[in-house]
Amino acid sequence: MSISWRKQGGALTRGVDLRGNALVISIPGLYFVYAQVTFYNSSCPDNRSFLSHNLHKLSTSYRGRLTLLSSMASTCQDKHHADPWFDTSYHGAAFKLAKGDQIFSVVSPGAVAYVNSEAENTYFGLFALSRSPPP
Template identity: 25%
Template sequence: MSSNSGHPSPPVFVVDSDRGHPKQHRYYHQQMPRHAEPQLVPCWTFPPARAEMKRRGWGGMNAGMAWVLTLILLMVFAALGLGAYQIQRLQTEVQQLSQGMPAQMQSIAPQRQVGLNPAELNRKKQKSAAHLIGRAEQSTASGILKWEAKYGEAFTEGVKYINGGLQVNETGLYFVYSRVEFFSRTCHPKDFYVHTMHLQRNSHNRTIMEDHREGFCSAVSGQSWMTGSHIASLQHLKETDWLFVNVSHLKLLSKNYHNNYFGLFKIH
């Protein structure tokens, strides 16, 4: 018996023939529509799909994963709540501090700063200092020592070197200093020296420092001797003030440039 591959074979029923013939059978085929779909037989072996999803949990996750997700969400909400509490507490403290601040301090508000023009700014940044080294020369007419102002360690910044003296360009407090060294091959116990610094202001000269020494010679006859003099002080100088140095024995000055110097620098 051939069967259609597209549909299962219909069931066959065996029935007894009439008139008492036991070995004769008739076969009857159940009449079914050729294109009818077979009836689905209920499956009682496995649980339904919905029950399986409920057993597995949310969206296919088991109960452990669901608890972990729940704990994470709770921690996030707790962190957000703690942050909001901290912000609220800080705002309260700032408000209390501002209320307790004295009225005078509250009135001091930052003001817009007005910058200096370039000329004033450069003047503030410019140094007022000078250091001169000795040339062992002295004017015969005025007795003012001459100095080296450009070479070696000598320099002038914000100060003018004029005719052996220093002229300041800005009023302020200055530290002024000078040192000279005397050297000779002959010596007499009565020899002395004078080392002075003078200030000229409004065409008037006055001595602001002086070192006077007598009886400094203790060398044996025929041996050379050397001595030095150092003066320094704080001076409040005004604009256009002019400073210069004098010595009593020009010929006794040492020829070493670095042992004879004169300078100043502005402190305030």
């Protein structure tokens, strides 16, 4: 399930747009893609939940969604039931991206309720390492 991302200030690099919940590449090149999601709750739920965080790519060059990076955690690891808990998932890596590629940062449906949406705790972006010259 997608987290609702929003653009803050001049956060996007030239050649990248935020459309829907995807970063869309308009200038091909090598990009460093990063995302952090912080999961939090003031107490442990009755049943332990598994929380996944994934970076996916949709491309015009093939069908389907490709998982680039993935992680999994669970709620309340070794915590007392009434204690607050948190877990952070961070992904970052360099990828060669083509014009029209779309990058998504998503969490599992059960994890959305635990996402701490404060900007310093949960974020998603990329920056160019090198760009392909125009044809």
